[in-house]
Amino acid sequence: MTTSAKISVLLDHDGSADDFLSMVLLLLMDNVDLIGVSITPADCYGENAVETTLKLLSKAGRLDIPVGLGNLHGINAFPSEWRARPKILNALPLLINIDTTASLSTVVSSQILLTQKLKEAEAPVSILLTGPCTNLVQVLAQDPSLAQKIGSVVWMAGAIDVVGNVRTFNHDGSAEWNVFWDPISSAKLLQYSLPLTFIPLDATNAVPVTFDFLKRLALQSNHFYSDLAGQFWATTIDTIPSYDYTYFMWDVLATSYLAIPEAFTTETIEIDILSSGPGAGRTYRKPGSGQWVTIATGVNKDHFYTYLLDKFNQSPTT
Secondary structure, eight states: OOOSSOEEEEEEEOSSHHHHHHHHHHHHOTTEEEEEEEEOSSSSOHHHHHHHHHHHHHHTTOTTSOEEEOOOOOSSOOOHHHHHGGGGGGGSTTTTTOOOGGGGGGOEEHHHHHHHHHHHOSSOEEEEESSOSHHHHHHHHHOGGGGGGEEEEEEOOOOSSSOOOOOOTTOOSOOOHHHHTSHHHHHHHGGGOOOEEEOOHHHHTTOBOOHHHHHHHHTTTTSHHHHHHHHHHHTTTTTSOTTTOOOBOHHHHHHHTTTOGGGEEEEEEEEEEOOSSTTTTOEEEOTTSOOEEEEEEEEOHHHHHHHHHHHTSOOOOO
């Protein structure tokens, strides 16, 4: 998709490998002006995610983009071994020698960052959520008028007509992790009547991180971002047990929606989210709820993979 005017985008991510590749993808999109990066310490520990975020912005020559960190604790925390895993990213050869010491002092709270950027926006802002939605919900709870500044929200979230990916004690398995982390805030997000688009498991289940794709990516590893993406995704191979999970391009697919919406099939429906109980976080169709969202029901996988290979076939200009 080409457009003459760039859209202003605020990214809120939760610090895993595909979150950072989403940020890189935004930096490479011709139609996007990334105006801020907020971090939810969900699938990560905050300090590690801040470090990786700053290293990637530094490498891209974009330390002008402000970074915020939320002081949040999920109702249903990600497993600690998953949260600790992203620390390895900062030790990879491509990033380990990038010094972020001077930039750490510029990191503010996510609520301050999101509030400031929305207040000063002269045109509608698109918000991309690749982790839980809690930072955004807290900002809107403090100042509901800021919803008027939001042109769209794209959220990698939910499992509508497929099973969820939560496997934990006393849960029925119907939820997706980004919603399950804070199901109360997830349910509240629907109440703001925002222009919401969910990229749920219904669509992301079509785009696993496969060895065949990684081989294609490795063939262009002379370019920094292909090498980076290949290394980041390689760290996910044993992140979660292969007998129970497959690692999918969850967040990167959601990010791509901003550039190639034509690759997606969508449906606009009324939904609701369970905020408690054994189905906490379940996102389901509920006609008559008045809570309308657009959901991605599928994706042209070849179009998407080709787009990724093309965008990552680049290196920083600085």
